[in-house]
Amino acid sequence: MPTLSVVDAAPNPRGRVGVVGLGYIGLPTAACLAGAGFEVIGIDVDPRVIEAVNAGRAHIVEPGLDELLSAVVDGGRLRAVLAPEPADIWLIAVPTPVGHDQFRTPDLSYVDAAADALAPVLKRGDLVVLESTSPVGTTRRMIERLSAARPDLRFPQDGRPEAEVDVDAAYSPERVIPGRTLEELAINDRVVGGATPRAARRAAALYRHMTSGELLQTDDRTAEFVKLAENAFRDVNIAFANELSMVCDQVGLNVWEVIRLANHHPRVSVLTPGPGVGGHCIAVDPWFIVAQAPEAARLIRTAREVNDGKPDFVLAKIGAVLEADPQAVVACLGLAFKPNVDDFRESPSLDIARALTARYPGRVICAEPYADALRDPGELVLKPLPEALETANAVLALVAHDEFRALPRPRVPVVDACGLWK
Template sequence: MEINTVGVIGLGYIGLPTAAILASKGVKVVGVDVKPSTVEAVNRGEVPFVEPDLAREVAGAVQQGTLRATDTPEPADAFIVAVPTPFQGDHEPDLSCIEEAAKALAPQLRGGELLVLESTSPPGATRAMAEWVLEARPDLSLDGADGRPQIHVAHCPERVLPGRVMIELVTNDRIVGGLTSEAARLAKDLYAVFCQGKILLTDAVTAEMAKLVENSYRDVNIAFANELSLIADKVGVDVWELIRLANHHPRVNILQPGPGVGGHCIAVDPWFLVDAAPEQARLVRTAREVNDSKPQWVVDKAVAAVEGIEAPTIAALGLAFKADIDDLRESPARRIVAELADRLPQAQILAVEPHVRELPEDLAGRGNVVLKDLDQIWGADVTIVLVDHSDFRTALAGDAIRRTSVIDTRGVLA
């Protein structure tokens, strides 16, 4: 099967880089997104978020005519679905975006197409996507039964790090799981267009689980570091020195603690495992609870630090979920600022986030939170380091910050 055209459904932090890198290899790519501002930005050759090297790839592909964006799927040889998969209620997976994408692209199918789900998903989501397509198009099938045209459905989870997406899309190994072996093979051929790493074939459910297991492994190890920071604080030990010393053991590699865990993967994916096997995923659940509780601990520390000050000023350095990006999804820093604003209505919260131009709606709606530049916060009563942006590390190397009360959740001053 020759793939000359690809539709990418969802032009977010994964979909747009994937679309751009395919287009840079000469594949005709039509990106689809429900946000008009995203569609307009891409068609201008612009990128609506921060990711190193992505702007150059998008601009080049648009100029060459291999990439354009629209709000409705069009016929293509293959489709990549990269839409959000958040959780809802008591951390149950929300697959509504996948369902909407499946039903939107179904009318464009002629038979013979490859459909790849890239969204991080709970076990069974790829088959659910296929079933939603077939409900809308009962004239199609997964196996060619009764002479109906066949479609090929596979799962290929993204495995990239924000800030390094354009590098890791090319260099990282990929796992491809098909609902059929033919679907897996076809998906491998598609990703081989740009992937220089190994492309490992399996079934769809195993591929889904692999991504969840990778992020749960990280979450459990981060939870150990975060819990260690609580213990060290309780007994009066510098956790940064403690970890540095412990890591001199040849078989110990403790991660760095922080104010919690954020992002679209590690803060979400382990809950999909818990939902799939709640009685068995006890360690995974506990790790999630430890990491989810860390922001509240930071808030309590800040509240205690300004006790007795009638109208305190608190500087919060960072809103993103990790350093040097603008991604605020599931950010513990964002949650901490919101909670502080509610707990201390008499306080003024000076939020510093160099990678965004305006506060997100949930913070802008709180009258005591304002966005400030780094050089405007040195008179604060308390400064909380929530994200270790490079700009912060450089600025905090001076003496000005040390003249204030500092809660350093990232070890910048260690």
């Protein structure tokens, strides 16, 4: 089978792409590449994912993905398997969480496992692109691991001239926003960092089939840090908004009004406060920087602490309402980590609802339009929105899902952590 060569934009995709990890990033990427004409094999360790994908169904909620999947699966361009089969280009999009230890140590075991799984089927001429958000040096770590498993192949290490490299390696972070993944995959600019310039060019040639955005070539370590810098930027700015909300509460001001007015300044754009910061990315990635440069990354660490502290503030506010009226029952609106997604990872709203339920058993009801995707509701009492509002005599707005936006402000005590009624 012909492999993708060093071209700027190959009009006719040829070659087989293996995408390791079929989650929020890997699955839409695999579907888009298949839609662009590649033969794609999706690899995932979760049999439920394999089953759903091969049936042409997405196991995640993402607008347009079901339609695209069923077209490319029916057309024979995408199939999912549990273990890697030979391919020409590899994309790795597996989780990269942080540990719960005090140093939030990055957990690279999924990347290691993905490298171990694909090493046996690697061959001369392959390109391996890591997409998982990673601490600086992870692509090099992956190369070392692949090299240890395949001493018969030459990898880009130890200053080896690129002409002597058998397997190219690159890093390209993903910037899409869940809920608009397909749209953004097709237009976002992309940073493509090669362990060698050839690897960057080859990876850029692949992505040219997917995006009309700029393909910005650099080295792998720079590309790794760019992604972390982007998410730390977001986190620091959200921390500023969250801190303003707590200061305004203390001095008796409406933070939404303050921000609205401040944002009329031509060079000010304060973000929206919320119940904290969640998800797989912004709440996690800045820790990679802190772990690598703890002395230098003081602002980034403080921002993380401010955002991680916000759920306690929200809990105290709604706790005061429940303490003031021992008969009060509160409806928590939204549990996802942000509006209009079925993603509950690191969700501060979910943490708040769980803590409230534990503290005030029988007095907390939750309404979440995406509750079907919540794998482990535990003790949470989930009800449809109308029933939750009918039963409750206090409301805690946690996530500004579209479904909640049309609601008039309830005539009961409200703690609005997400600006639903700003």
